[in-house]
Amino acid sequence: MKNLIVAQSGGPTTAINASLAGVISAAKESGMYDKIYGAIHGVRGIYEEKLIDLTDKAGDKDFLELLKCSPSCYLGSCRHKMPEASEDSKAYEQLLEIFDKYDIESVLYIGGNDSMDTVSKLSAYTREVGSPVLVGGVPKTIDNDLAITDHSPGFGSAAKYIATEMLEMSHDTAVYNLPCVTIVEIMGRNAGWLTAASALARNSYSTAPQLIYLPEVSFDMEAFISDISKLLETSSNVLVAVSEGIKDKDGNYISASTAVNDKFGHAQLSGAGKFLEAAVKQRLGIKCRSVELNIPQRCAAHIASATDLNESFELGRKAVEYINEGNTGFLPVLLRDSDSPYKWHIEMTDITKIANEEKTFPLEWINETHNNVTDDLITYALPLIQGEISVPYVDGLPKYTDISHLF
């Protein structure tokens, strides 16, 4: 008998633990492993032999249920770039020694673009040296910028949170009969998927957010001020969704960092939202606020998308199935069969096709004036935010998995 190890890497998401629950439950059920290990803090935890034994927990239904709807990384995370094996083979030999020590022949790594680079390099190395160790990835990233897969696990939950907050803010900002602009800055440095998802907040009585600006097209300050002015002619309140990564025509980020630079280091502090807030106040002389949705976008598990968590769970299970069949250097991806009814299936992809690729928002889904998205976004994203999960509540707050092993 052999053992399996699983780890998580990159930025946390609401759904990355659902994939972990999928991996360990399927590994246990397959009966192919004596032990199921979890590495604490990604690949670094493997180097440091910070392993925990998940074998018993993998058969504990209550634990799995709780893990599936708990935010962030149960196993912790890391940001670690593996060297090229041709330049530093020792980094790889060291990992193989540890795998050998713990009888590990299956390695699954849950993460985004950078993590898939690790899977790609490690699987190439094991193949090259004829090691029996198989290595696979499981996708995640709220940014939705992974190639090939129809969408990334974690995106649906983040989109549901963003659209919900946007809807609630559209109610909040509607109360006063005075000109007011509210700018909401949304995550996604290079890819506008999350900012675009704010369009899901629109309904039969509200067009908010009335304006949406994505990083895929250049941001024009004059056009922005003009867009707002036009809307204020017929409406008191304007809600704007803006990506943290918008850039001007020369490729410079639109953020207060370009304007402020003082001894307190504000250059790094203020983002696109704050900058545009200042611009609106200065140019239009009206009330303007900015809201940065920030960290909660990727951890608001209390309003996770059931569709997202279920898909993430299934991707984890499929990864086990693929590795049990003897595959290495692969990633399970989601492929959409139809929008309505929403149907999908999982296929296996070669990891080299996905590592270090970036899927940005389609230009043809951005309107001509670059201040809105087309209905294609709604058709695409609406199925991904469907379904609510029943998080258990204790003493008025959601109950999540104990993570004291990370402290």
Add this chain to the structure above:
Amino acid sequence: MKNLIVAQSGGPTTAINASLAGVISAAKESGMYDKIYGAIHGVRGIYEEKLIDLTDKAGDKDFLELLKCSPSCYLGSCRHKMPEASEDSKAYEQLLEIFDKYDIESVLYIGGNDSMDTVSKLSAYTREVGSPVLVGGVPKTIDNDLAITDHSPGFGSAAKYIATEMLEMSHDTAVYNLPCVTIVEIMGRNAGWLTAASALARNSYSTAPQLIYLPEVSFDMEAFISDISKLLETSSNVLVAVSEGIKDKDGNYISASTAVNDKFGHAQLSGAGKFLEAAVKQRLGIKCRSVELNIPQRCAAHIASATDLNESFELGRKAVEYINEGNTGFLPVLLRDSDSPYKWHIEMTDITKIANEEKTFPLEWINETHNNVTDDLITYALPLIQGEISVPYVDGLPKYTDISHLF
């Protein structure tokens, strides 16, 4: 037969519509009114005769259920300070003319401190001139700074949201094994109740937020840096809750506004969180982020406290009962009978006792080193965040009341 008018005023909350639902349902059931009017945009809507007829809706159970759990002000809001009647009686005569025109003899105003000033002045005037018009208030404010009442409607829901986000961020920030400080800026310019409520996020496996700074005691930058340094000796991640209104020993707000002043007007833009983020980076040279919970604190109806909404609803109903009995110049308040089991009742208070008073956080509930709250806060606030409401979801998002009449 006579008519009743109801309006909402001041900043929006998650629970102010629950009180409105209580008012209109009780007014309808009492059988004492021909018509139930709602004024759009507070007292300004009365001046402008922007009234909507709520009589039919008041008997519509489905509408009332939806209204009860919808965020912000269904009737819109205003910030309007009434003049002293002795200086400008015309402002009052004008209101009485409109009341007369619409056969209005009962006026209920849902709001916070400033709105209760309106109730106080208007009721004093009607008494003085012998008008039959009765005027009562219904309390609300997320800041929890109203006098006499044990707590304010809207506070419990805001506290539940803040504690939930803090809990989720404690999971998110725990993933990396690197020194990192996350500073969360919370609403409450003068009263620290909401910031203190972040302590509810602590549980058996997490002490986050490890530090809490309130506006009721002066903020000492050296002590703050020292508090963080000490915690980093034993833990990688420190989560800090800080009130937007913290001040130094001379009473100056701690915010980037004191440090930055450029042509883009950043002086008004960056708050306590951003300022402390810069200070930690500069002084300790480690990773630091700041998160401003911002507007969602007062409108995150998807995670409202059922206790809060039910109490807010009952306060609205009681206000109708009191006004139907012939009272004027009053406010129904919540009085607590016991913490555990949590019991309370509603009493009537003279509006002059509450208007323009401010209840700040008790100094004896702040620890000696001014960086935490005592367990008294938990005992006090825990009952107020209990219970979840079942918001209806349509197409993956919460369904709230149509507010197209505000646009």
